[in-house]
Amino acid sequence: MPLATTSSTLYVAQRRRFRGKRLLTRAWFLGQCLLGVALAAALAWGLKTAYPLVVEAAYFRVQTVEITGLTALTRDEVSYLLGLTDETTLWQLDLPRMGKRLTHHPYVKTVVMRRVFPSTLHVAIQERAPYLVISAENQRRLIDEEGVVLRPFLPEQDPKVPEVILPHPRALEPGMRLRQQEVQRAFELLQIYKASPLAEVLRLRSLTVQPSGMSVWRFEQYPFDVRLGDEGILVQLGRLPLALRYITQNHLTVRAIDLSYRKRMIIIPIS
The missing domain is CATH 3.10.20.310 (membrane protein fhac)
Known part of the structure; x- marks a missing residue:
C-alpha cells in the first residue's frame, strides 16, 4: 500500500513537471511571435516614415x-x-x-x-528620318520608312527624297501611319529600285502607284514618264537604259516610255 501511494505521487509530479515545461515552451513561442510582430510593425512604421524623406530628398x-x-x-x-x-x-x-x-x-x-x-x-x-514625300491633292508631307507622317515638306530646306503621289485625296496628319495599298506598294518598289544598279545612275524624282498595280516613274535627268507593270519590276528597270540610249541617239522628244509589256518597249512621242 505505501508503495502504490508513492508511485502515484511520483506520476502526478512528473505530469505537473511536463505540463509546466509545455506551458513554458508555448509562452516562449508566443513571446517570440509577439516580438516578431512588434519588430515588423516597427520596421513598417520606420519605412513609411523614411520613404517620403528619401524619395523627396x-x-x-x-x-x-x-x-x-x-x-x-x-x-x-x-x-x-x-x-x-x-x-x-x-x-x-x-x-x-x-x-x-x-x-x-x-x-x-x-x-x-x-x-x-x-x-x-x-x-x-x-x-524618325525622312524617307519619302507623300503628295495627296494639295498636301505634301514627309514620311519615314515605316509610313509615319512627320510634317509638311519644305523644298527649300528639306533634303531631296523621292515623292510618291497618291491617286486618291486623303488628309495627312503628323503621327498618322499610312497603310494604304498604294503606299505599301511604293515602299516595295523603292526597295527594288535602290537595290538595282539603276539607282546609281538615275535619281528618282517621283513615283505614282495606280490601283491597278501600274506605276509611273519620273527621274530628274529626264522630263518624261516611265510606266512599269505590276510584275517583274527589276527586269523592266533593266530595260530602261536601252530605251534611254535609243531616245538620246535619235534625238527624240518623248512624253512617256511604257515598259510594262514583256517583249516590247513603247516610246510615246510628244504629239
Whole structure:
C-alpha cells in the first residue's frame, strides 16, 4: 500500500513537471511571435516614415538632363514633354510613362531613359528620318520608312527624297501611319529600285502607284514618264537604259516610255 501511494505521487509530479515545461515552451513561442510582430510593425512604421524623406530628398533632385540624338527636335521641346520641375527627384520619375509620352511625338522613333544617381537623367532619342514625300491633292508631307507622317515638306530646306503621289485625296496628319495599298506598294518598289544598279545612275524624282498595280516613274535627268507593270519590276528597270540610249541617239522628244509589256518597249512621242 505505501508503495502504490508513492508511485502515484511520483506520476502526478512528473505530469505537473511536463505540463509546466509545455506551458513554458508555448509562452516562449508566443513571446517570440509577439516580438516578431512588434519588430515588423516597427520596421513598417520606420519605412513609411523614411520613404517620403528619401524619395523627396533634395540630394536626389534632377539637376542635369542629358539628351542625345536630337536632329529635328529641340532640347526645349523634349524638356517640355518630360515635364520635370525643380522639385522632381530621380526616385519620383516614372520612366515608362515618360518614355511613352515621348514616343507619341511624330519625330520620335525610340527612346531610352535611365537614372544616373544622384541627380542626372539620361535620355537617348532616335528620331524618325525622312524617307519619302507623300503628295495627296494639295498636301505634301514627309514620311519615314515605316509610313509615319512627320510634317509638311519644305523644298527649300528639306533634303531631296523621292515623292510618291497618291491617286486618291486623303488628309495627312503628323503621327498618322499610312497603310494604304498604294503606299505599301511604293515602299516595295523603292526597295527594288535602290537595290538595282539603276539607282546609281538615275535619281528618282517621283513615283505614282495606280490601283491597278501600274506605276509611273519620273527621274530628274529626264522630263518624261516611265510606266512599269505590276510584275517583274527589276527586269523592266533593266530595260530602261536601252530605251534611254535609243531616245538620246535619235534625238527624240518623248512624253512617256511604257515598259510594262514583256517583249516590247513603247516610246510615246510628244504629239
